[in-house]
Amino acid sequence: xxSTITLMLHFVSIxxxxxxxxxxxxxxxxxxxxLGAWPIGAGIWFLASTYELYLQGMAHTxxxxxxxxxxxxxxxxxxxxxVFHAALGSVLLILGLICMFxxxxxxxxxxxx
Numbered sequence: 001x002x003s004t005i006t007l008m009l010h011f012v013s014i015x016x017x018x019x020x021x022x023x024x025x026x027x028x029x030x031x032x033x034x035l036g037a038w039p040i041g042a043g044i045w046f047l048a049s050t051y052e053l054y055l056q057g058m059a060h061t062x063x064x065x066x067x068x069x070x071x072x073x074x075x076x077x078x079x080x081x082x083v084f085h086a087a088l089g090s091v092l093l094i095l096g097l098i099c100m101f102x103x104x105x106x107x108x109x110x111x112x113x
Contacts, residue, residue: 003049013041013047028109039092050082060085069072
């Protein structure tokens with residue numbers, strides 16, 4: 001349930017970031033701030049879905065296809081997958097926050113044409 005809610009919020013963050021991309025030439029500081037919404041939404045979804053599956057004793061697989069593995073079937077793969085997805089969510093969350101803070105702190109932001 002939590003991952004479903006955060007996935008819907010992530011879709012909203014994608015729409016916000018698309019608007020930021022659209023206005024990047026007219027208002028670059030605002031665009032950079034809005035572009036930081038996508039990685040924040042993705043990071044929160046990764047963390048929430050990983051946590052939700054972890055509570056059930058499951059984890060995402062690290063592959064091209066969306067699959068889950070159980071802790072009992074593959075303990076070493078389970079641990080690696082949980083750590084990888086938690087780290088990926090954290091990196092995306094931090095990247096989005098850096099974009100938003102950079103938009104606030106920098107005086108001049110430019111996007112190449």
